[in-house]
Amino acid sequence: MVNAVAATSYEGPSAVSVIEVESRPPQAGQVVVAVRAAALNPFDAKMTSGAAGTDPAKLPLRLGSEAAGVVTAVGEDAVGLGGEPLAVGDEVYGHRLSGAQASELTVNAENLIRKPPEASFGEAAGLLSAGTTAVHGLESVRVTSGDVVLIHGASGGVGRLAAQLAMLRGARVIGTASPKRHAGLAALGIEPVAYGEGLVERVAALAPGGIDAAFDTIGTDEALETSLQLLSDSSRFVTIVNFAAALAAGGQAIGGGPGADPGREIRAAARLTLAGFFADGMIDVQIARSYPLAEARAAYEYLVTGHAGGKVILEP
Structure with a gap:
């Protein structure tokens, strides 16, 4: 089973919980990633209050869109954003990853980039959305x-x-x-x-x-x-x-x-440019606080104070 962060109602950060979901094997073009860090963004907090709608049928609502981790399984033709085939053991990061705040993700390889060895998983997780x-x-x-x-x-x-x-x-x-x-x-x-x-x-x-x-x-x-x-x-x-x-x-x-x-289109095109700057050490990501995945609710409560001064990270 996989631990995942979700909103169980539309009552704001107080509704954030960690639930269990099934692990999924990769299909063609996909990989499984053991998540080492997942970033919180202001829109994630808005989703817990119904910014994306308040349909009770969508509850529990998985949260998060960007993460970094290690590839543990690979489907056929699993090619990363930069055109490189991904393999088990690769350290990767990305965004546009639905339900990224979890201990494991099965995602399209095309949304992932190899992480620079010297960068932390937290920094990589927090790069692309911002x-x-x-x-x-x-x-x-x-x-x-x-x-x-x-x-x-x-x-x-x-x-x-x-x-x-x-x-x-x-x-x-x-x-x-x-x-x-x-x-x-x-x-x-x-x-x-x-x-x-x-x-x-x-x-x-x-x-x-x-x-x-x-x-x-x-x-x-x-x-x-x-x-x-x-x-x-x-x-x-x-x-x-x-x-x-x-x-x-x-x-x-x-x-x-x-x-x-x-x-x-601008944002999509910017990803590889940002990755290049990041790999060359020309830009960095400030981590405000890191929380264990189990303390996701506390992380959301801190995020909505508006005084983080950097990225808030969850670590499974």
Whole structure:
């Protein structure tokens, strides 16, 4: 039997439990993965509250979409995302893996990438969902060399990767975060500023000529209003949270919200690029906390506080 994380009702994180499900042998194009780490994302928590619907027939609802682990069985023609045949013993990671928060997964090999030997399973598990979102955001506001980019929530999972990727493009990054996170951001080359009253003035002091683009990962009115005051072109503001307000102000919204651009092709194409940067040590993933799979409910309760400052990981 396989241990799997599921919502047993639509009452939020309190409904998260670990259930037992049957192990499945691989079909053609599939592999079985012994999961070593699975990442939590904000949308997972929303699913526990009915974001994907409240049909009682779908309960218990399996949770998670990204994980890393070791291949233990292989079906015919099991080829990874990069075109490489996968074999028993390969260390792999991926996203778009339904029900990824489990001790074992039977999944399509085409959604998996070989893990760099020096990377932890937790880092690998947390890369692709946040990373593809970061790439989509940077592409949408056309970040390029010489730009000054303001990232709201630069210490979070998406924000931290967006900042690293923007700097790889030759941009200068100013990032908002709580003061306790500033040293870590500065070590990456990000110029940290505290959010809160006076944010416009603090950013303007660092960038007297204004900013060229802004990426909002937190969804506050402050993030939108500050960005619009400092941008000369509102279309170079993008959010992954504050959809209606951003669109009304002439900005952009990406992701799964109302009116947002899902960017499926951009995100799909970004996976191998991210994998290359990750393998070369050019980007990293910050792990906020790790929990045993058995403590999945506690992990979800921590995730919804909104103060993780990195990825929350489950370890079977």
